[in-house]
Amino acid sequence: MKKDIENRTDVSLLVHTFYNKIRADKEISPYFNELIQDWDSHLEKLTDFWETNLFGIRKFKGNPIEVHNKMDEHFNGQISANEFGIWLNYWFQTLDSLFEGENVEILKRRARKMGSFLYLNMFKNRTKNTETQTCLPTGRLKKLCKS
Structure with missing residues (x-):
């Protein structure tokens, strides 16, 4: 019988195992491997993120929306x-392979919501970027363009 996720050590195991799969996937690994230079610090930050998310321990500092928007712009x-579906499937597979219990289900729900939100x-x-690039603020259309 597998155990539930109980502490930072468990979260770290989850994050490291999950990102080993992500880094090996031919379809989505380029999005990560091209931009992440220091995997050790990135995995530590993601462990902080999920520990904060699951246990309410305020360790994570960052702006996931901004980071993902910049990544999307880069590509x-x-x-x-x-x-996002591939990412989520790996998340579910990793959770199910390592753990079971209430916290597993919580992290599945939160990852699904977070993926949709991001x-x-x-x-x-x-x-927004397309509107900014294509908007010509002249004449009657000037008021339609965002400054």
């Missing part, structure tokens, strides 16, 4: 819902 808006924010950011 010219090529990140799709498909990549993708929607990336899409919104793309739209």
Whole structure:
């Protein structure tokens, strides 16, 4: 019988195992491997994120929306819902292979919500950037352009 996620050590095992899978996946690994230079510090930060998310221990400092928007801009808006689906499937597989219990289900729900939220924010950011680039603030249309 597997145990539930109980502490930072468990969260760290989850994060490291999960990102080993992500880094090996031919379809989504380029999005990570191209931009992340220091994997040790990145994994530590993600362990902080999920520990904060699950246990309410305030260790994580960062802005996931901003980071994902910049990543999406770097790849010219090529990140799709498909990549988020792959990410989420690996998350579920890793959770189920290592643990079982209430905290596993909590992290599944939160990852699903977070993935949707981040993708929607990336899409919104793309739209904002497109409007800014294509808006010509002259004549009657000037008031339609955001300054």
